[in-house]
Amino acid sequence: MNNIVKMFLNLVVIGALSGVILSGVFGVADPMIKANKEKELKEAIFVVLPGAKDFKVLEKTVGQEKLIVYKGIDENGAPVGVAFKADGGGFQGNIGLMVGLDTSYLKLKAVEVLEQLETPGLGDRIREEAFKDQFKGLEVKPKVEYIKYRKPEKPNQIQAITGATISSEAVVKNINRAVEKVVANFPAEEITRAEAAPEKVAPKESGNGK
Amino acid sequence: MDQKTLDTKEIKTAPTPEPPSQAATKLVVSSSPHFLNNESVPKIMHNVVTALLPATAASVYFFGWRALLLIIVCVASCLLTEYAFQKKRNKPIKIYDGSAIITGMLLAMTLPAGFPIFGAVLGSVFAIGVGKQLFGGLGFNIFNPALLGRAFLMATYPVLTTTWVWPRTMEKAVDAVTAATPLAMAKFEGKLDVPLMDMILGNTAGSLGETSAIAIILGGLYLRYKGYINWKLPLGYLGTIAAFSAIFWLSDPTKYPSPLFHLFAGGAMLGAWFMVTDMVTSPVTSLGQWIFVIVAGILAVVIRLFGGLPEGVMYSILFMNAFVPLLNKHTRPKVFGEARAQKV
Amino acid sequence: MANNLGYEFKKGLWQELPPFRLVLGLCPTLAVTNSAVNGLAMGMATIFVLFTSNILISLVRRTISSQVRIPAYVVIIATLVTVADLFLAAVFPAISKSLGPYIPLIVVNCIILGRAEAFAQKNSILPTAADTLGIGIGFILSLTLMGTIREILGFGSIFGVKLLGSWFEPWIVMILPAGAFLVFGGLVALVNWISSRKTEKAAEAAMSR
Numbered sequence: 001m002n003n004i005v006k007m008f009l010n011l012v013v014i015g016a017l018s019g020v021i022l023s024g025v026f027g028v029a030d031p032m033i034k035a036n037k038e039k040e041l042k043e044a045i046f047v048v049l050p051g052a053k054d055f056k057v058l059e060k061t062v063g064q065e066k067l068i069v070y071k072g073i074d075e076n077g078a079p080v081g082v083a084f085k086a087d088g089g090g091f092q093g094n095i096g097l098m099v100g101l102d103t104s105y106l107k108l109k110a111v112e113v114l115e116q117l118e119t120p121g122l123g124d125r126i127r128e129e130a131f132k133d134q135f136k137g138l139e140v141k142p143k144v145e146y147i148k149y150r151k152p153e154k155p156n157q158i159q160a161i162t163g164a165t166i167s168s169e170a171v172v173k174n175i176n177r178a179v180e181k182v183v184a185n186f187p188a189e190e191i192t193r194a195e196a197a198p199e200k201v202a203p204k205e206s207g208n209g210k
Numbered sequence: 211m212d213q214k215t216l217d218t219k220e221i222k223t224a225p226t227p228e229p230p231s232q233a234a235t236k237l238v239v240s241s242s243p244h245f246l247n248n249e250s251v252p253k254i255m256h257n258v259v260t261a262l263l264p265a266t267a268a269s270v271y272f273f274g275w276r277a278l279l280l281i282i283v284c285v286a287s288c289l290l291t292e293y294a295f296q297k298k299r300n301k302p303i304k305i306y307d308g309s310a311i312i313t314g315m316l317l318a319m320t321l322p323a324g325f326p327i328f329g330a331v332l333g334s335v336f337a338i339g340v341g342k343q344l345f346g347g348l349g350f351n352i353f354n355p356a357l358l359g360r361a362f363l364m365a366t367y368p369v370l371t372t373t374w375v376w377p378r379t380m381e382k383a384v385d386a387v388t389a390a391t392p393l394a395m396a397k398f399e400g401k402l403d404v405p406l407m408d409m410i411l412g413n414t415a416g417s418l419g420e421t422s423a424i425a426i427i428l429g430g431l432y433l434r435y436k437g438y439i440n441w442k443l444p445l446g447y448l449g450t451i452a453a454f455s456a457i458f459w460l461s462d463p464t465k466y467p468s469p470l471f472h473l474f475a476g477g478a479m480l481g482a483w484f485m486v487t488d489m490v491t492s493p494v495t496s497l498g499q500w501i502f503v504i505v506a507g508i509l510a511v512v513i514r515l516f517g518g519l520p521e522g523v524m525y526s527i528l529f530m531n532a533f534v535p536l537l538n539k540h541t542r543p544k545v546f547g548e549a550r551a552q553k554v
Numbered sequence: 555m556a557n558n559l560g561y562e563f564k565k566g567l568w569q570e571l572p573p574f575r576l577v578l579g580l581c582p583t584l585a586v587t588n589s590a591v592n593g594l595a596m597g598m599a600t601i602f603v604l605f606t607s608n609i610l611i612s613l614v615r616r617t618i619s620s621q622v623r624i625p626a627y628v629v630i631i632a633t634l635v636t637v638a639d640l641f642l643a644a645v646f647p648a649i650s651k652s653l654g655p656y657i658p659l660i661v662v663n664c665i666i667l668g669r670a671e672a673f674a675q676k677n678s679i680l681p682t683a684a685d686t687l688g689i690g691i692g693f694i695l696s697l698t699l700m701g702t703i704r705e706i707l708g709f710g711s712i713f714g715v716k717l718l719g720s721w722f723e724p725w726i727v728m729i730l731p732a733g734a735f736l737v738f739g740g741l742v743a744l745v746n747w748i749s750s751r752k753t754e755k756a757a758e759a760a761m762s763r
Contacts, residue, residue: 003619003621006619007619007621007622010617010618010619010622010626011622011625011626011629014626014629014630015629018629018630018632018633021633021637022633022636022637025636025637025640025641026640028644029640029641029643029644030640030644032644032645033640033643033644033647036643036644036647040647119726119730120588120708120726120729120730121724121726121729122726
């Protein structure tokens with residue numbers, strides 16, 4: 001009987017101590033982790049929307065899906081473009097992109113790769129500037145296309161990475177799918193409307209970026 | 211030709227040493243017990259080398275002297291690696307048995323003509339060193355060494371192993387710098403209109419020895435004539451590829467390539483005649499051989515049509531190589547009375 | 555005593571070198587060593603958990619009844635792993651991202667529970683510290699070595715610094731899972747070869763005497 005009480009106490013005390021330690025560490029670490037994610041997101045948005053100084057988060061629920069776009073504005077509050085995430089399967093796992101689209105919904109501003117698990121040295125060359133630069137100013141009407149082995153001929157074409165057609169194709173498909181969704185669900189006037197100029201000190205909207 | 215399939219009787223009589231006469235060579239079938247009999251090894255191997263000569267000649271014709279250089283480099287590195295391992299392990303030096311020459315030639319056959327020399331050396335060292343000698347040398351390797359070397363190069367230099375050049379014979383007709391194999395065109399661009407005659411002759415982009423189907427078939431028929439290969443292995447493999455791909459082709463001929471395309475494109479011919487038939491890495495028993503070739507054939511088509519890679523012959527054969535010990539064990543014909551004894 | 559401590563420390567560096575001699579802790583050894591930095595970071599996270607958890611277990615070894623010792627150890631180890639995970643995510647987000655799920659997986663690293671069962675629960679704090687530091691440093695060195703070899707061959711660099719020039723065509727296979735097995739097999743063979751040479755030499759010396 002005594003032994004059972006001892007076992008019980010052992011586990012209770014260890015469990016309680018563990019809980020105390022973890023909640024303490026979590027209390028310190030969680031804001032930092034959130035800040036890291038926030039910073040990462042912000043950097044990606046500003047990369048794909050050059051000239052943006054701040055962004056507003058626009059949310060819409062379409063069916064089961066929650067669409068989030070980040071409307072970039074410059075220092076006067078004038079819209080620069082919209083940024084949004086584009087996820088989809090690549091060769092080995094998810095390819096997560098941040099896509100920047102201009103306010104007229106005609107051209108891409110830039111594309112940034114947030115996460116990818118493609119083959120090192122082959123598919124992961126989608127992260128290289130040479131590949132990403134192809135998307136700057138690329139036309140999205142009727143849709144983005146890729147061609148192989150040759151230089152692009154049309155304003156809506158990019159050249160696929162040699163030997164990594166599947167990864168290149170996945171990027172193009174992700175962009176097309178995401179662009180289509182954003183264009184269909186966010187009317188242009190929402191995007192072109194001017195916003196209040198961002199405050200000088202800290203970006204106001206960044207707090208609810210999640 | 212008096213070659214028969216293996217049955218129980220033959221297995222039991224096989225270990226008896228046969229006089230090295232014409233009759234003996236005719237009776238050698240794909241079976242490891244025979245293979246350890248050293249007397250016949252060099253003879254078989256040199257005949258396989260002879261059988262590879264048409265494909266070698268075709269590769270030089272289509273891709274120029276660079277092809278010959280690659281073959282020589284691969285053969286030389288394979289021989290050197292074999293020699294180094296045997297020397298280091300204090301084993302008798304048996305590089306003249308020709309098995310390393312075949313590995314080198316086959317490895318070179320699977321490489322693009324523009325493949326760099328250092329890569330060819332690396333692949334050869336891996337094929338012989340890791341693929342063969344680490345397992346204990348000829349007869350003990352689980353995987354076909356040449357294919358293992360090729361798979362290693364594929365993972366090591368994914369860009370270089372898929373950077374093809376056009377054959378000299380059609381250089382002027384094409385403006386693009388980098389060539390595409392018929393399989394890659396079918397997979398990534400939906401182009402199914404490569405002339406069949408070009409693929410049979412070898413007038414397409416691809417690996418050195420894989421492009422010319424006719425040269426490989428010639429070599430394969432020579433081996434068959436000499437009695438070194440069992441008809442079941444190559445024909446079973448090719449037949450499965452044709453039959454299985456026909457199902458898809460009939461369902462939608464505009465989307466899926468025809469069975470003939472599958473047979474003459476890529477490495478199907480080379481794999482069927484020279485790699486599936488590898489005596490060390492294919493099953494001994496008749497049932498085992500059927501399972502081996504049918505599953506490998508289905509796998510090759512599945513990878514080609516639905517996998518991430520345009521070509522699936524290499525992985526299909528390597529994959530099935532891994533099952534050979536298991537197939538041999540479970541498809542072994544029962545010795546008379548054995549079944550009953552086991553039931554108790 | 556000091557002699558003993560020295561022995562407990564040193565055995566982890568060669569005699570009981572975790573991945574190559576004991577063939578323990580293979581999951582992180584194979585999974586995250588595609589660069590030297592990742593190997594080092596993984597080793598650091600592991601030694602932190604190994605050292606602190608085993609010290610704690612050694613401290614409480616008499617108060618915990620033997621029937622519940624395994625759940626108790628697991629709770630201690632899991633707590634420390636979570637602390638390490640949160641710490642990395644907060645302070646080194648890049649490393650945390652590249653190590654991914656393998657930090658939480660330290661919980662099931664058999665070196666840690668193995669040392670707790672085999673050593674910490676029978677010994678006082680000082681020998682436990684020596685033992686876990688030795689094993690842990692051996693583990694760090696092994697992982698960093700694996701990561702270094704794979705990074706040199708796979709990227710042509712070491713700790714992110716370009717080592718080999720543009721003449722070197724990187725062996726992509728080395729940063730893929732297959733490369734982990736190749737390098738691991740090679741290193742196990744090397745370690746076995748060295749130790750068999752050592753025994754041979756010792757035998758020869760004994761004979762000539």
